[in-house]
Amino acid sequence: MMSTEFLIQTRENIDEMKDNAFQLTQAEAPGKEVLLGWLRQMLLIREFEVRTMQAYQNRLIGGFCHIYIGQEAVAVGSIAAVNPDDPIVLAYRDHGHALARGMDPKYCMAEMFGRIGGCAKGKGGSMHMFDAEHYLYGGHGIVGAQTPLGAGLAFATKYEDEVIKGGKSSHVTLCYLGDGALNQGCFYEAMNLASLQDLPVIFVLENNRYSMGTSIERGTSMAHDLRVKSEAHGIHHAIVDGKNVIDLYKDFKSIADWCREESRPFFVEAETYRYKGHSMSDPRKYRTKDEELVEESNDSIASLKNYLSEEYDVASDALKQIAQQVKAQVKQAVEWANNSPETPMNELYKDVFTDHWGPYAGTSKPEMLDEGGA
Amino acid sequence: MMAVATAERVIEFRDALNEAMSEEMRKDNRVYLLGEEVAEYNGAYKVSKGMLDEFGARRVIDTPISESGFAGMAIGSAMRGLRPIVEFMSWSFSLVAADPILNNAPKMLYMSGGQFGCPIVFRGNDGAGGQLASTHSWCVESMYANVPGLKMAIPYDAYDAKGLLKTAIQDDNPVFFLESERLLSTTGHVPVEEYTIPFGQALTRRSGTDCTIISFGRPLHFCLEAADELAKEGIECEVIDGRTIRPLDIDSMVASVKKTNACVVVDQSWSFASVGSEIASQIHACCFDDLDNHVFRVHSDDVPTPYAHNLEQAYLPNSRKICEAVRQATYNA
Ligand SMILES: Cc1ncc(C[n+]2csc(CCOP(=O)(O)OP(=O)(O)O)c2C)c(N)n1
Ligand SMILES: [Mg+2]
Numbered sequence: 001m002m003s004t005e006f007l008i009q010t011r012e013n014i015d016e017m018k019d020n021a022f023q024l025t026q027a028e029a030p031g032k033e034v035l036l037g038w039l040r041q042m043l044l045i046r047e048f049e050v051r052t053m054q055a056y057q058n059r060l061i062g063g064f065c066h067i068y069i070g071q072e073a074v075a076v077g078s079i080a081a082v083n084p085d086d087p088i089v090l091a092y093r094d095h096g097h098a099l100a101r102g103m104d105p106k107y108c109m110a111e112m113f114g115r116i117g118g119c120a121k122g123k124g125g126s127m128h129m130f131d132a133e134h135y136l137y138g139g140h141g142i143v144g145a146q147t148p149l150g151a152g153l154a155f156a157t158k159y160e161d162e163v164i165k166g167g168k169s170s171h172v173t174l175c176y177l178g179d180g181a182l183n184q185g186c187f188y189e190a191m192n193l194a195s196l197q198d199l200p201v202i203f204v205l206e207n208n209r210y211s212m213g214t215s216i217e218r219g220t221s222m223a224h225d226l227r228v229k230s231e232a233h234g235i236h237h238a239i240v241d242g243k244n245v246i247d248l249y250k251d252f253k254s255i256a257d258w259c260r261e262e263s264r265p266f267f268v269e270a271e272t273y274r275y276k277g278h279s280m281s282d283p284r285k286y287r288t289k290d291e292e293l294v295e296e297s298n299d300s301i302a303s304l305k306n307y308l309s310e311e312y313d314v315a316s317d318a319l320k321q322i323a324q325q326v327k328a329q330v331k332q333a334v335e336w337a338n339n340s341p342e343t344p345m346n347e348l349y350k351d352v353f354t355d356h357w358g359p360y361a362g363t364s365k366p367e368m369l370d371e372g373g374a
Numbered sequence: 375m376m377a378v379a380t381a382e383r384v385i386e387f388r389d390a391l392n393e394a395m396s397e398e399m400r401k402d403n404r405v406y407l408l409g410e411e412v413a414e415y416n417g418a419y420k421v422s423k424g425m426l427d428e429f430g431a432r433r434v435i436d437t438p439i440s441e442s443g444f445a446g447m448a449i450g451s452a453m454r455g456l457r458p459i460v461e462f463m464s465w466s467f468s469l470v471a472a473d474p475i476l477n478n479a480p481k482m483l484y485m486s487g488g489q490f491g492c493p494i495v496f497r498g499n500d501g502a503g504g505q506l507a508s509t510h511s512w513c514v515e516s517m518y519a520n521v522p523g524l525k526m527a528i529p530y531d532a533y534d535a536k537g538l539l540k541t542a543i544q545d546d547n548p549v550f551f552l553e554s555e556r557l558l559s560t561t562g563h564v565p566v567e568e569y570t571i572p573f574g575q576a577l578t579r580r581s582g583t584d585c586t587i588i589s590f591g592r593p594l595h596f597c598l599e600a601a602d603e604l605a606k607e608g609i610e611c612e613v614i615d616g617r618t619i620r621p622l623d624i625d626s627m628v629a630s631v632k633k634t635n636a637c638v639v640v641d642q643s644w645s646f647a648s649v650g651s652e653i654a655s656q657i658h659a660c661c662f663d664d665l666d667n668h669v670f671r672v673h674s675d676d677v678p679t680p681y682a683h684n685l686e687q688a689y690l691p692n693s694r695k696i697c698e699a700v701r702q703a704t705y706n707a
Binding site: 062063114122123124127128142143144145180181183184185186211218219285342343345347348349352 | 410411414415418436438439440442443466467469470503504505506507508509510675676677678680681682683684685688689
């Protein structure tokens with residue numbers, strides 16, 4: 001067995017990898033306008049989540065609902081580093097990724113309100129955001145379930161590019177998972193397959209250090225050096241700062257370009273923190289208030305604002321204006337969701353199959369299928 | 375055996391489960407509990423509250439999110455004679471562990487020619503919670519009851535929760551114990567005195583002469599609601615709580631149907647190849663000459679569970695659907 005010290009000493013660091021290990025290219029830092037766009041996205045996600053919590057408390061949203069506040073930089077920076085038609089798949093903490101991918105917040109909110117205007121017609125709810133137009137292949141409720149799907153999406157883009165179109169593989173899939181999903185066997189099966197098949201998929205670990213009330217140290221062996229998890233499958237690993245959207249973007253861009261070019265998987269660990277409870281009913285007794293305060297004092301949105309005013313002289317008024325616009329946008333989204341009609345009853349029987357072979361009781365067709373559209 | 379209560383003591387369903395586990399763990403140190411968040415968090419639904427404090431971390435074990443791994447590990451330990459209680463935060467997540475719980479636990483004794491048994495309890499929430507959507511709303515009873523070699527219990531109230539769970543833990547065979555998140559906070563009388571409830575003994579929750587309604591677990595609530603509604607129309611229903619699906623107390627059910635000559639089975643899982651269809655088939659075979667009509671069945675609709683509140687309500691076996699079924703079953707009586 002390797003000793004722990006050995007592993008820590010040899011842990012590959014992303015800068016070294018850029019220097020030598022396998023020539024990751026150094027991505028350029030984005031300019032002011034792009035950064036302002038990211039700030040807007042991150043503020044949008046945060047404001048959206050604040051309103052989501054309110055709506056949940058007002059019983060406009062039901063079921064399980066997981067808030068992304070604190071982790072915004074991960075979705076925004078990583079999604080910015082890939083192309084708009086590169087597939088994305090993830091777990092149930094999915095509102096932020098949907099918005100960062102470009103879903104209109106009103107469709108996201110209406111989904112949680114269980115309305116026909118929702119991105120999945122109100123059939124999926126908070127944990128299951130799907131958006132074909134934006135190549136978002138779902139939030140998934142079963143911990144770890146999305147990891148083989150991520151391999152499968154990468155398998156498909158590679159197959160389409162190489163076998164069907166006869167060209168070169170040109171896409172890369174982002175497959176997000178939480179630290180809790182590190183403990184599901186299917187993740188290791190997915191990595192093994194991805195490595196064997198040279199699949200261009202980035203497994204993005206959003207390490208917020210807790211799965212529900214279990215800290216990563218209590219739930220995951222080798223938590224101090226997760227590199228070993230992917231290296232066993234010949235997949236490179238890198239740690240990125242999940243609180244700094246600029247650095248995170250640059251690292252992701254380098255990695256995504258490499259994966260696309262080489263058609264290989266990668267395992268990226270973004271160090272982050274969820275500010276709120278696991279879901280809407282979590283008193284957070286498993287961590288200290290002090291720890292939360294320390295984490296929240298290193299906030300990705302606050303530091304991007306600072307950076308913008310220091311590096312680009314962006315006035316605080318301009319920043320305030322963005323915040324106000326975002327507030328208004330989310331307010332409208334809530335109103336739109338509220339005005340969206342309830343999902344009609346005939347939807348209960350639709351989408352079970354691609355054709356309209358419905359669930360027949362005895363020999364008769366259910367009435368609902370006749371009510372329009374079927 | 376049912377003990378006569380000396381004093382009325384009303385506790386929550388979840389505390390009844392807790393008492394059953396704690397009492398059995400005090401008596402037998404081969405019994406241990408494992409699952410996600412069962413120890414330090416006191417259980418995702420607070421069923422194992424205080425058990426870590428009492429029994430320590432060797433016997434109340436927090437596991438990672440590794441259902442296949444920890445269920446399989448528990449089964450391995452049961453082959454050596456330990457008596458694990460495996461908590462699935464939801465039976466929906468047991469699908470990840472389908473191979474060990476269906477392929478190992480129930481078949482071990484048979485496959486080893488009687489050498490290695492598997493005294494284990496798998497327990498957790500089954501059925502739709504509230505708007506949890508399709509991956510988190512599984513009713514596993516029909517799918518799992520299909521497998522020989524396992525026992526399956528579904529308690530409806532706090533009294534049964536404790537008595538049936540104690541029987542499950544004492545049983546030398548694998549028991550699938552299906553609770554409902556919707557029932558955990560309900561309260562009921564649970565005597566201080568120790569008692570167990572034998573498997574395979576149905577309970578008549580309401581007596582009636584016109585139609586037998588057979589169900590298990592949470593849908594009984596809707597059955598009783600429907601029975602009250604129907605009583606206003608002059609239809610008196612007999613509501614039978616099967617309590618265990620395997621073994622199935624078909625004799626009590628048959629006896630009731632022979633009296634009422636009508637039968638509705640309410641099963642929250644999907645209709646195709648289900649517990650409901652099995653019971654209906656057995657009733658048809660045993661009561662062919664006694665029935666005024668065929669057996670009617672009420673299930674969740676044959677679609678994945680929707681998230682939207684209105685769709686979910688329409689999808690579940692509710693009292694409106696039960697009333698309709700009873701009216702149809704009794705219209706020619
Ligand atoms: C197979 C399975 N087991 C258990 C659960 C219940 N559950 C939902 S989220 C969660 C914690 C996951 O934590 P992590 O992967 O770190 O993601 P995070 O919530 O931190 O985003 C658990 C145990 C589930 N959804 N699926
Ligand atoms: Mg986590």
